[in-house]
Amino acid sequence: MTVRVRFAPSPTGYLHIGSARTALFNWLYARARGGKFLLRVEDTDLQRSTEESTRSILEGLAWLGISDYDEEIVFQSRNADEHRAAALRLVREGKAYRDFTPKGERSDANVKQEIAERARTAASEGADHRANPYRDVPLEESERRAEAGEPFAVRLKVSPEGQTRFVDAVYGEQERAHSEIEDLVLLRSGDLSPLYNLSVVVDDIGMGITHVIRGQDHLTNTHKQVLIYEALGATVPTFAHLPLILAPNKAKLSKRKHGEVVSLTTYRDRGFVPAAFRNYLALLGWSPGEENKELMSLEELVGLFSLEGVHRSNAVFNFSDTDPRHWTDQKALWMNAEYIRTMPLEELLPMVRSELESAGLWRAEYEGARAEWFGRTVELIRQRFITLKDFSGQGRAYFADDFEYDPAAVAKNLKKDSALRELLPGLAERIEAVAPWTLENTEKALRDFAEEKGVKAGLLINASRTALTGQSVGPSMFEVFDAVGRAAAARRLRAAAELV
Numbered sequence: 339m340t341v342r343v344r345f346a347p348s349p350t351g352y353l354h355i356g357s358a359r360t361a362l363f364n365w366l367y368a369r370a371r372g373g374k375f376l377l378r379v380e381d382t383d384l385q386r387s388t389e390e391s392t393r394s395i396l397e398g399l400a401w402l403g404i405s406d407y408d409e410e411i412v413f414q415s416r417n418a419d420e421h422r423a424a425a426l427r428l429v430r431e432g433k434a435y436r437d438f439t440p441k442g443e444r445s446d447a448n449v450k451q452e453i454a455e456r457a458r459t460a461a462s463e464g465a466d467h468r469a470n471p472y473r474d475v476p477l478e479e480s481e482r483r484a485e486a487g488e489p490f491a492v493r494l495k496v497s498p499e500g501q502t503r504f505v506d507a508v509y510g511e512q513e514r515a516h517s518e519i520e521d522l523v524l525l526r527s528g529d530l531s532p533l534y535n536l537s538v539v540v541d542d543i544g545m546g547i548t549h550v551i552r553g554q555d556h557l558t559n560t561h562k563q564v565l566i567y568e569a570l571g572a573t574v575p576t577f578a579h580l581p582l583i584l585a586p587n588k589a590k591l592s593k594r595k596h597g598e599v600v601s602l603t604t605y606r607d608r609g610f611v612p613a614a615f616r617n618y619l620a621l622l623g624w625s626p627g628e629e630n631k632e633l634m635s636l637e638e639l640v641g642l643f644s645l646e647g648v649h650r651s652n653a654v655f656n657f658s659d660t661d662p663r664h665w666t667d668q669k670a671l672w673m674n675a676e677y678i679r680t681m682p683l684e685e686l687l688p689m690v691r692s693e694l695e696s697a698g699l700w701r702a703e704y705e706g707a708r709a710e711w712f713g714r715t716v717e718l719i720r721q722r723f724i725t726l727k728d729f730s731g732q733g734r735a736y737f738a739d740d741f742e743y744d745p746a747a748v749a750k751n752l753k754k755d756s757a758l759r760e761l762l763p764g765l766a767e768r769i770e771a772v773a774p775w776t777l778e779n780t781e782k783a784l785r786d787f788a789e790e791k792g793v794k795a796g797l798l799i800n801a802s803r804t805a806l807t808g809q810s811v812g813p814s815m816f817e818v819f820d821a822v823g824r825a826a827a828a829r830r831l832r833a834a835a836e837l838v
């Protein structure tokens with residue numbers, strides 16, 4: 339049997355990182371099992387679904403590198419006729435019934451509440467709670483009333499006895515007594531628009547889905563869906579529900595409460611490397627067992643992924659609302675830094691290019707006459723960077739003269755010793771005279787100058803770092819001299835004397 343899975347987002351907003359994780363797990367499972375990965379846009383809520391949301395979901399999946407859907411994208415709203423036909427077939431087969439309760443008198447919500455109440459009383463009294471007067475109307479009468487134009491809803495006839503059962507690939511054996519499930523509405527009264535559980539099941543059958551992998555918040559719907567599969571005489575797929583992703587205080591993560599941190603595009607916009615974020619998402623609720631690995635290439639993830647490795651306990655997304663350095667999960671930031679530091683340089687360079695472009699720092703020569711310099715400089719500075727934004731932020735001094743000085747660095751490295759006011763222009767002269775321009779010669783020039791002036795080389799090294807880059811930390815200083823270049827280095831040393 340070929341594995342067929344689908345990601346089925348509702349395009350009613352942004353792509354939540356939990357949904358992105360669901361998409362990724364489906365993708366990984368399909369690729370690990372040589373199966374098909376399909377996308378179904380569940381756009382049946384016409385009021386809330388927007389094209390813009392669909393576009394942003396598609397963009398998010400493309401950014402994550404998992405948009406190689408194996409078949410045409412399915413738009414659920416286009417299948418409404420099939421959903422309706424399936425429900426009406428169940429009516430003809432006596433597995434569902436028309437409910438002619440006038441709409442004005444009892445809205446769906448009222449009916450639901452009433453039935454739930456009746457179920458509660460009945461459960462306590464041990465009586466059959468399915469007292470809907472239309473449940474047992476003979477089919478001929480039901481057809482006649484429908485033909486005469488009387489409005490109706492369609493409900494599934496849930497047997498009062500017994501229970502639904504399925505084995506979830508993550509959460510194990512699941513069971514629910516029928517007495518706890520109402521005769522669920524399949525088609526709404528009036529326009530006969532299909533309801534969510536019906537649409538999902540009919541589409542999953544139509545698309546030949548073998549494994550339904552989705553968030554744990556759908557676990558309770560699954561019992562109802564199993565009843566619909568059974569009524570339709572279809573094979574029930576394997577279900578695998580994924581643990582929730584919670585905020586640090588264990589609340590459900592939502593954009594309303596937690597803001598941009600839950601939206602996938604935030605990570606793209608804030609300088610994440612797609613592969614790094616994908617790697618991070620893969621570990622939200624899954625681990626590769628024995629191996630206990632964290633940094634995994636896509637091939638490794640595919641090789642190691644299995645539903646057995648999915649956790650039952652909810653994942654916690656650790657971030658702080660108040661500390662900007664901790665704006666998202668520390669592990670995500672750490673992982674991004676690892677990717678930036680270790681990924682093949684030729685894969686990183688185009689990302690740095692777009693970052694510099696959007697900051698107005700890109701120059702064509704970085705891919706022409708200065709390509710070698712550009713590669714070397716990125717290699718040098720990437721070691722300490724956390725996001726791609728750092729290339730235009732902390733790293734700005736490598737690409738422009740108008741960078742900012744970190745006030746703490748100025749206080750620590752420039753203002754600390756007033757002698758620097760004279761020393762820095764002197765050092766600038768020595769730097770200008772270095773010949774040939776090599777790391778060793780620059781280092782020698784600086785150390786000789788320190789010795790002549792009777793100061794520690796460290797004083798000049800730290801001051802130079804802040805003078806040349808505005809920062810107090812960074813790569814080896816002689817490499818920085820080289821990257822910034824002789825003329826700019828001398829100019830910046832002189833300018834920094836003014837800050838002392």
Ligand code: GLU
Nearest residue numbers: 346347348380538552556
């Ligand atoms: N459209 C549903 C959601 O976005 C998913 C339904 C499913 O995966 O079965 O939560």
